[in-house]
Amino acid sequence: MADQGSEGQTEAGAGEVMSKKALKKQAKQAKKDERKANVASKLEAEAAARDAQDVSKDCYGNLPMAQSQEKTDRVWSHIKYLDSSKVGQSVLVRGRLHASRATGNMCFLVLRSQQYTVQAVTAVGPTTSKQMVRYASNVYKESIVDLEGTVSAAPEKITGCSQQDVELVVNKLFCVSRSEPQLPFQLEDAMRPEGAEEDGPQVRVNQDTRLDNRIIDLRTVTNQAIFRVEAAICRLFRNYLTTQGFVEIHTPKIISAASEGGANVFEVSYFKGQAYLAQSPQLYKQMAIAADFDKVFTIGAVFRAEDSNTHRHLCEFVGLDLEMAFNEHYHEVIRVIGDMFIAIFKGLQEECQNEISTVNQQFPAEPFKFLEPSLVLTYKEGIQMLRAAGTDIGDEDDLSTPNEKLLGRLVKEKYDTDFYILDKYPLAVRPFYTMPDPHSSIYSNSYDIFMRGEEIMSGAQRIHDPEFLTERATHHGIDLQKIKSYIDSFRFGAPPHAGGGIGLERVCMLFLGLNNIRKTSLFPRDPKRLTP
């Protein structure tokens, strides 16, 4: 692999069509630095001399800035469709220069487009000049190029590329957008499988370097795959709920009062007043239920001003929220949620097979397991399993993160599932609006859902009776004035209802068996990171 950062590269290569902009800039530069200008003009003269004897002079070079100058009838191919069926055809592809390797009079290139890569080769010959091969070998990695080539059967499988059976013999090569010579890190370093240290010490790219240069980091096949899985989760979530009669809604993010006591909430200046960023769409989902929408879902930004610097907390994340009126029992809602997750997991396994295995190549993980129907355990059963495993925990104690993980392992051992619903949490550890269990003073009609031992959803039957809601809010010491409009929304008849909120990034992280939520947030926000 050529180290492109250290190799010389002619600024105005032969065959280059310079943009007005570049010319203007050059002129400016010339005024400032007479000596440099002389060198430049000398280079240009040399280039002109070379042109005269360059058989390929119209077949390579840097294109002017793409400004929608013209429309042609050229047909473009995508790298992913280049296979044996195309052998002999001339194709035009646009891609990034993923790698290049010059050997004598030849140059091997790898072109990349999203998760797909193809090898191309150019060699000095009757129709290919030395200058063209030199140009090809000097294009900086990550530049975007247009390559016209003939599809040829590969002499042997090209294991380094996604398109293994064919390669392109270059006829034309133009650079559309040039990368700077020095990348913040190499993509191959960012794509190195975890736990491959047996091959000797290798360069790795740490998380902050990745995130500081997210534009480059996101180009890895792994990241291309991760965010396609994330998109699929949203799609499957919506599709399942839509078939079940749910209506999509959009709830305001700027709210007038910090509903749950004011902790962990971001303040916003709202004209001359003060406002807050919603920590959850819950109150609005519930109002939609009181307003007769019956079953609703919403996908949107959720804000938590928690100073938590862990592998699973973000200050802004994407909430997949749903709320549903039920007839008799909130287990009707638990069933819908359980079936929805099954639809998501099955959908991912069907539609994202390639993406999942791409991610696994860099981040090996056990395949995600789940039961049909979904496993539902009671909190009491969970506590009993933990105690049987030697944990000292009281009936009404909340689950610590280590205990959640331990319980996840115990459940996996006993039931062989990475997904389960833990029902009937102690009332004491849940918010004021949670409906108490009618048959017990300890428990409540609430549930958390776990993937690989980590919480990804919290939900409950909500109190729909305004008097009782007032009583419970008072019990929790909440300022009734601040939640007046919330309570008032149940004064004109409200059906019993339940729902919950899911963290998208957590679902994606845990389904894929990743170890940090920043891997599944496109541009993560945490207490220490607000850029890019």
Next chain:
Amino acid sequence: MADQGSEGQTEAGAGEVMSKKALKKQAKQAKKDERKANVASKLEAEAAARDAQDVSKDCYGNLPMAQSQEKTDRVWSHIKYLDSSKVGQSVLVRGRLHASRATGNMCFLVLRSQQYTVQAVTAVGPTTSKQMVRYASNVYKESIVDLEGTVSAAPEKITGCSQQDVELVVNKLFCVSRSEPQLPFQLEDAMRPEGAEEDGPQVRVNQDTRLDNRIIDLRTVTNQAIFRVEAAICRLFRNYLTTQGFVEIHTPKIISAASEGGANVFEVSYFKGQAYLAQSPQLYKQMAIAADFDKVFTIGAVFRAEDSNTHRHLCEFVGLDLEMAFNEHYHEVIRVIGDMFIAIFKGLQEECQNEISTVNQQFPAEPFKFLEPSLVLTYKEGIQMLRAAGTDIGDEDDLSTPNEKLLGRLVKEKYDTDFYILDKYPLAVRPFYTMPDPHSSIYSNSYDIFMRGEEIMSGAQRIHDPEFLTERATHHGIDLQKIKSYIDSFRFGAPPHAGGGIGLERVCMLFLGLNNIRKTSLFPRDPKRLTP
């Protein structure tokens, strides 16, 4: 129609099953007020006496608060499925008491569930007591009831209900959640068609009263329909783009710098620092393009701190955003956008026929017209049409709102379409990142899109060259430090790309021919409204 607010209603009606809560509350009350307690106990005694001779005593009353007490195998029907095929069957439905009218020994009820209504009737007879009929006629409107009844053929079409061919003969009637007696306004007033003043002066509900009581307002069949149309717009937008290979992304709403000069941006306290709410996901969409996602869309909250109190501005709205790399010309992107809107409009006409006609009943509007393919005019052509109509406007002037509306009317007259794309805006009126027209110093590769003469989308080819972008930003007087990460994201190769942002609420408002954007925002936010 009984005026339920003024009629007496027994707190503890015959047949009522009182909740523990209610009993406890009553006991408290009793201590405070001995006299009232005596009256109460007298009433209870009377109720007990009535019970003894009430043949229907187990067939009606207020249910205890629904707390998921039990699961039964009862089968529930939905009002929308009640039709002639069900005549003779006994069904159980839950709905709101939409209306009731007592006449002597009979009571007519109308039950509502979302957009569907059915009539029910109860009359004193061998199995129905006077007390039961009295109970039925005294349930407050908007209360949620469970009604068990026999489906009967209606003697004549019931024109006031969505289910016109059948009615329910009540066997049992229980109240699940009681409304307060006094509604902020009557639903029939909120549903009265606009422009029906010929029937004499009638009560109307003004916008602020509606929004202050949005929970009630949203229950009208019109609002139930509007927000189903809005959900369909999102669904059709996503489905079309997904079939075109777009990937859904989620961009951060909290950003570190107010990118476009800092005007109209909400400030957020971010831990010990300062941050802002994103006015658009544009910079992040573009970064996704620079990060190889090729074609992306995102639906999410967009924030504008504009002190605009008009019929079409909100401080928080839902943006439907897309961005796409193209090969040669940004018209490739315009074509996708045009085709996408056609797919949305056709989809709405197919999937939301009922909803559209429901909305039209209250808010009459001409059917929305569009052409296939979408009409694309140049800015220059638009200016010429305006001048021909007598408007004094310069080549590089921006379009005022009245001129946009006028142009919309002129286009409708000439081309018979409510939808068109206005291409090639003057460079001077567009943001710094807009790509100039390569063939003219006046124009740019940018476009706005209009529905019924109002702007619903703005977009452009963006500058993907970091040097040129720097030059344009400087020209616009923008602090380069503030947009450093934006500019830097194009330093490692970026394909030419274009995109745009659509206001969901505007598309919904204008497709349906509504006159105020607050009608298509579930819980609108404007400079004067931050609640509910």
